[in-house]
Amino acid sequence: MRVYLPSTLTAARTVLADRSVPAGLAFGVTPAVREWYAQSDTEEMEYAALLAAARACLRLLDADATAPRRRVVFAADVDDAAIRVRDDLDRGVVEVTVPVPLTAVQAIHVDDTAAEAAVAAAADAVIESDLGGEDASFVVDGAEGYELLWFATQELPDLV
Template identity: 85%
Template sequence: MRVYLPSTLTAARTALADRAVPAGLAFAVTPAVREWYAQSDLEEMEYAALLAAARACLRLLDADALAPRRRVVFVADVDDGTVRVRDDLDRGVVEVTGTIPLAKVRAVHVDDPEAEPAVAAAAAAILEADLGGEDAAFVVDGAEGHELLWYATQELADLF
């Protein structure tokens, strides 16, 4: 199963040093995503999972005041046995139960440094947006307007 793991540059540096991405909540094309996007193809559903992971990065950044204000999403192919679907939490959420060797990471998506001001504002507003604040949702949308850049795992060290 392909999973999209939200992260930060601080956590990505640790993953690079450990040569593994830690277990945790991620996003994937789950049955609920397939049902919600019934008229879409797999590529569109995977893009939706990537965007959901990018939004989750904002919550991680809100909790880690020292991390650079850039969203990071690891894309990995993992064995189905290491993934538990958690559509009860939100559409597309999965729980990865074991660490993921860096060799299984297919790509890393990261914000361009130009996005940092918008991402910083969105991280500060994400909880209010989650609670339905319209102004906060507008701020979060500002960050989501920045496309994540694609990096190969071999380029991960260049981000620090």
């Protein structure tokens, strides 16, 4: 299964050093996503999973005030045996039960530096947005207006 693992640039340094992405919650095309996006193709569903992972990055940034204000998402192909679907948490959530070797990462999606101000504001507002704050949701939507850039795995040293 293709999964999208949210991260930060700070955590990406550890990924580079360890040559693996830690196990944890990620996003993918689960049965609930297939049902919700019944009229969409796989590419559109995977894009929705990427966007969900990018939003999860905001929560990671909120928790780490020292991390550069750029979202990082690792797109990796993980064996189904290492995936536990967690649609009970939210549509598209999966639990990756083992570290993902860097060799399984197919791409890294990262914000351009031009998005940093919007991402910083969104990270500050994401919890309030999750709780239903309309003004905070507007701020989070502002960051989601920035597309993540695509990088090959071998470019990770240059990113961190």
